[in-house]
Amino acid sequence: MLKITPYLGVIVLIVSIGGLWYPVLGYFLLVVFAAIFLISPFRGRWFCGNLCPRGSFVDFWVSKISRKKKIPATLRSLWIRLPIFFLLMGFMGYRISNAIGSLNAFEKIGMVFVMMCLVTTAIATLLGSYLSPRTWCSFCPMGTAQRLLGGKKYPLKLEKEKCIGCKKCEKVCPMQLKITQNATNPDCIKCGRCVDTCPKDALKF
Ligand code: SF4
Ligand code: SF4
Ligand code: SF4
CATH class of the missing domain: 3.30.70.20 (Alpha-Beta Plaits)
Incomplete structure (x- = not known):
């Protein structure tokens, strides 16, 4: 991992909590999406282990309160992961399309990203503390996307x-x-x- 990896978790808190007051912070997710789609075709899930703020958050914060149990094998199955991927992406797309053209569309779309970050971080924290820190990362849609784009690389x-x-x-x-x-x-x-x-x-x- 990189020297900065352990410190990136704070970005998750800034976006998820600060974003409730400043929805523009939600657009940070676009930076994450761009990084993922640029890196994964060459390095697979390298982003997850080195640059993802939520990965850092669960590894270095949630791990302190985690029971460190076994991650259920079913959560790694693509039969579970692909429906979750399409469900979350579809829901996000639906919310964004509703916001486009409305009053304050820029802020509303930012808030869609903030809520996505907040809800998934809450799930990751719950699963991480009850099971193992990286439980969410076993079926996270962005992890699944990286696996599909470059799972065999590096x-x-x-x-x-x-x-x-x-x-x-x-x-x-x-x-x-x-x-x-x-x-x-x-x-x-x-x-x-x-x-x-x-x-x-x-x-x-
Ligand atoms: S699986 Fe998702 S949350 Fe976990 S490190 Fe990768 S992109 Fe981040
Ligand atoms: S096998 Fe496990 S410990 Fe080794 S680089 Fe991959 S994720 Fe990290
Ligand atoms: S099991 Fe093999 S690869 Fe793993 S730490 Fe031991 S010697 Fe290294």
Whole structure:
């Protein structure tokens, strides 16, 4: 992860709470969407593990109150994730199209983004504290989009002859991935924690 990654979580609070008074802050989501669609075709879910403010928020804030349980495997299934993706995107599109052309349309659209950020952050916080910090990230529509756009790009590589099977890498993986079974999982968020932890230097990008 980057040096600034642990500090990005504060942006989520600024947009979700400050945005209730200053809806223009909601347009920050457009920056996030643009970054995701520029980065993911080359680096998969790298944005999630390095630049996403909510990812940082759950990793470094919510983790302090998390029960750190297992993330249910069903939440990772595309059968669950794709309907959630289309539902949330469709709902956001519907709300924006209603606002277009109305009085104060700029502010109203900003508020649609703010509410989207606030509600999803509330869900991420609840799930993160009850289960594991990155539970939301297992089925977040923006994570799913990155997986579809570049899940095979910039894969983690495991040198099997060096690996001693200690599973220290899996213990630190925020996405709870089974690294030793499938190092190239398209839901890897490229945070690099496993690489830093491996005592045998068996992992690299
Ligand atoms: S899955 Fe969603 S909330 Fe989690 S880090 Fe990625 S974009 Fe952010
Ligand atoms: S931490 Fe390294 S040596 Fe241990 S299981 Fe993971 S890859 Fe293998
Ligand atoms: S596999 Fe490694 S780089 Fe990928 S999410 Fe897990 S800890 Fe981070």
